[in-house]
Amino acid sequence: ADHLVVVGASLAGLRAVEGARKTGFDGTITLIGAERHLPYDRPPLSKAYLEAENEPSAETPTFRNEQLLTGELGAELMLGEPATALDTDAKVVHVGDRPVAYDAMVIATGADAKTLPGAGQLDGVYTLRTLDDAVAVRAALDGGTRAVVIGGGFIGSEVASSASKRGLDVTVVEALPTPLSRAVGELMGATCASLHHRNGTTLRCGVGVDAIEGDGRVERVVLADGSTLPADLVVVGVGASPATGWLDGSGLRIDDGVVCDETLFTGADGVYAAGDVARWHNPMFDKLMRLEHWTSAADQGAVAAKNALAPDAAKPYSTVPYFWSDWYGSRIQFVGIADADEVVIVDGDLDTDGRVVALYRSGRRLVGALTINGQAVIMKYRGLIAKRASWDDALAFAEKRKAA
Ligand code: FAD
CATH class of the missing domain: 3.30.390.30 (FAD/NAD-linked reductase, C-terminal dimerisation domain)
Structure with a gap:
């Protein structure tokens, strides 16, 4: 292969570039990213970034500077515009009206924050996935006193923790019986819930959200049991969906992510996937899994690039999933x-x-x-x-x- 194209310029995409160079690949690498930022680290966005006393811009968690990416790693950057289509027969990825030909490709487009119907119509309602989101949430935390977090998963709970550290009055609303029920089960979800209780965050579990209301700006959240929570800001943390929209018509198998075999191969010649967007066959548990965890995204990026460049020697990626989350x-x-x-x-x-x-x-x-x-x-x-x-x-x- 002469030309590796990596779509998605975040953790998995960066590790794909680094992994390719580590194998000695000296061909062209193009890194395409929808965001205008260089690859940066997401975990701090709901933790240190929201909590820091300093100006947020000073905390921007970029992995590598531009010299390193373009110089040492020799990657051509196409940032600020999303890939819009993939033609696996012609082996071309389209970025708007710009076609980019590839021999090998790593799809690393991650996931997008889900939201709630109507949530986008009011000021003061946020999701948290990107650096730009974090800048907005942080400004809102600085300007408000009552925060409602919808969803008690990792990100929702971390935002609650950060907001309470900043002195806000925080309520978390979770439709399931405990926070993190899906990720860790109800018993340990209840144990994690006690971290919220003992730190003064109000937790409302087992009740859904009926409406987010206000006049231009959010004023309150109305719950399914009729109760009303006044809010200066609302953060919706109800999960993420794999960013696969741009692959419509590509012929790739999409089913809650890009479906891959155990080597992260998508079935289309030269095309592999990695990170939050990939649903691959994990030999460790003999099942299809899509993880939204830092460690596997990093590992998979490197493996996908190596396999894409040497498909005949492709190695499986087998892992015991791992994640961490910091609360209070x-x-x-x-x-x-x-x-x-x-x-x-x-x-x-x-x-x-x-x-x-x-x-x-x-x-x-x-x-x-x-x-x-x-x-x-x-x-x-x-x-x-x-x-x-x-x-x-x-x-x-x-x-x-x-x-x-
Ligand atoms: P992403 O990081 O989602 O990056 C995908 C990139 O692709 C994005 O930059 C996106 O803009 C771009 N893209 C999307 N579509 C296109 C397109 N069509 N063309 C070009 N580019 C495109 N994990 C943990 O294990 N522990 C934690 O404590 C933790 N904390 C987190 C906190 C937050 C706030 C968030 C959001 C995530 C956290 N995670 C954590 C999860 C971890 O950050 C992700 O698993 C990891 O970022 C996945 O990397 P990725 O490269 O697969 O996808």
């Missing part, structure tokens, strides 16, 4: 999958020592682990899951750690 100074970490027959807290107690270790069992196997402030052990459990450890072995390991 506590670090939540999760490895594996939350779909379990049983969840057991094996160590720690949030009330007495501010620490928890919980294990997830499916059949006779350990499939997941969650820690709050358990940085020292979480990767050990990731290793056990990767080794397909039995439940009994996992419990024995937990006992040993406790004794130590």
